[in-house]
Amino acid sequence: MVYTSKSLLTLFALASTGLAIPGPSWYRRQADAQTSLTLDPAVISPGLAQDGQGNNPDPGQVRSLTSTNNFINFCLTQNAPLTDGQQKVEGSCNPTPMGRIISLDVSPSAKFVFPKNTESTIQPDQAFTIQLKVKNMQLGNFVNAQSNYYAAPQQLNGQNIVIGHTHVVIEFMPAADVTEPLDPLDFEFFKGVNGAADNNGVVTVAVDKGVKAGFHRLCTINTAANHQPVIVSNAQHGSLDDCVYFAVGQGDDPFKLNNGNNNGGNNNGGDNNGGDNNGGNNNGGNNNGGNDNGGNNNGGNNNGGNNNGGNDNGGNNNGGNNNGGNNNAGNGNTGNNNTGNNNTGNNNTGNNNAGNNNGDNNQQGANNDANINQQGANNEANIEQGVNIDVNINQQGANDNANDQQGANNDTANVDNGDANAQDGNANAQDNQQQLGGTN
Numbered sequence: 001m002v003y004t005s006k007s008l009l010t011l012f013a014l015a016s017t018g019l020a021i022p023g024p025s026w027y028r029r030q031a032d033a034q035t036s037l038t039l040d041p042a043v044i045s046p047g048l049a050q051d052g053q054g055n056n057p058d059p060g061q062v063r064s065l066t067s068t069n070n071f072i073n074f075c076l077t078q079n080a081p082l083t084d085g086q087q088k089v090e091g092s093c094n095p096t097p098m099g100r101i102i103s104l105d106v107s108p109s110a111k112f113v114f115p116k117n118t119e120s121t122i123q124p125d126q127a128f129t130i131q132l133k134v135k136n137m138q139l140g141n142f143v144n145a146q147s148n149y150y151a152a153p154q155q156l157n158g159q160n161i162v163i164g165h166t167h168v169v170i171e172f173m174p175a176a177d178v179t180e181p182l183d184p185l186d187f188e189f190f191k192g193v194n195g196a197a198d199n200n201g202v203v204t205v206a207v208d209k210g211v212k213a214g215f216h217r218l219c220t221i222n223t224a225a226n227h228q229p230v231i232v233s234n235a236q237h238g239s240l241d242d243c244v245y246f247a248v249g250q251g252d253d254p255f256k257l258n259n260g261n262n263n264g265g266n267n268n269g270g271d272n273n274g275g276d277n278n279g280g281n282n283n284g285g286n287n288n289g290g291n292d293n294g295g296n297n298n299g300g301n302n303n304g305g306n307n308n309g310g311n312d313n314g315g316n317n318n319g320g321n322n323n324g325g326n327n328n329a330g331n332g333n334t335g336n337n338n339t340g341n342n343n344t345g346n347n348n349t350g351n352n353n354a355g356n357n358n359g360d361n362n363q364q365g366a367n368n369d370a371n372i373n374q375q376g377a378n379n380e381a382n383i384e385q386g387v388n389i390d391v392n393i394n395q396q397g398a399n400d401n402a403n404d405q406q407g408a409n410n411d412t413a414n415v416d417n418g419d420a421n422a423q424d425g426n427a428n429a430q431d432n433q434q435q436l437g438g439t440n
Contacts, residue, residue, distance in 0.1 A: 167190065173215040
């Protein structure tokens with residue numbers, strides 16, 4: 001004989017009338033137990049009689065309540081109404097057993113697809129749709145919350161997956177970095193999701209009227225069919241629910257995640273640590289890596305510019321007028337025209353390319369005015385830097401005067417050399433004339 005759920009209902013009905021129930025003894029016993037007002041000894045749990053501490057209690061724990069009859073009459077000890085399927089705001093005492101406990105390897109889990117954590121694209125009072133992905137739950141099982149609330153044990157399906165549904169709730173937060181607990185009675189939006197998930201395990205909830213501007217918390221409440229929070233077998237497990245924080249009408253980066261002005265920009269990676277102070281104008285910018293090392297001070301006028309790489313080493317002195325210019329290469333063909341003042345001296349290697357015009361003041365320093373303004377801004381943070389800048393500016397002026405003096409000396413030298421050459425030419429012409437005269 002096969003006993004179905006329909007036949008079980010028939011047996012329950014027979015049991016209530018006092019008529020004999022047909023079938024094997026175990027079947028009659030099960031049917032009787034579901035209508036009996038006495039506790040079957042087979043379901044008494046001996047462990048409930050233990051308080052968990054014994055003679056050597058753990059100082060960090062308290063003794064458990066104990067019972068030898070599974071607490072079947074526990075609510076007699078409580079001054080509270082019985083839980084009867086209604087949502088009693090004042091609270092109640094529930095005599096209903098917890099029911100089936102979920103195996104840890106099939107514990108429910110949830111994650112919001114939209115809005116994602118730190119979402120900032122939603123506008124005030126704008127409708128949007130919540131998307132939630134859930135696994136290890138047979139969703140869409142939603143009993144009448146007005147008459148069957150907490151009124152039946154948690155149940156599992158044939159795959160030991162909890163039978164139930166989920167809820168979503170949105171709460172307003174005074175600020176993104178609020179540290180005070182929020183008031184559970186003060187929420188903006190709440191919805192019990194009684195529909196099943198799609199093939200991807202996703203359920204959707206429409207927030208038709210949107211939410212107001214500000215910061216918000218969105219959380220799930222995963223429950224069994226009778227709305228009680230799901231219960232799993234072990235204490236140590238990840239969260240069975242999900243929460244995300246999102247902003248409405250607060251700009252593009254309300255949570256300061258893009259390493260902009262605060263963390264990675266002006267303070268840590270920008271003006272302060274990586275920018276003007278450490279990596280920018282002070283260490284990596286105008287002072288060490290910018291105008292100072294590669295620009296006017298260390299890499300420009302001082303090291304790589306007018307002093308070392310410009311007028312002193314690579315400019316007018318070594319690579320310009322002195323070594324590669326008038327002195328070494330000569331005045332006539334290689335000096336003034338090709339290698340000296342024009343190509344290697346003042347124009348290409350000296351003042352123009354490696355010195356003041358192209359390499360330093362024009363391209364890197366923005367004609368000294370931009371550097372002075374930028375360095376002046378940094379002086380507020382570092383007075384000693386401002387002193388260095390003034391010294392560099394004075395040094396630059398000295399370099400400019402030295403360059404002018406060098407140019408004047410070179411011009412005088414070139415003129416003198418030209419006059420000398422002209423005199424030598426005249427002398428040669430006179431000698432030639434005399435020689436011609438002598439021949440005649």
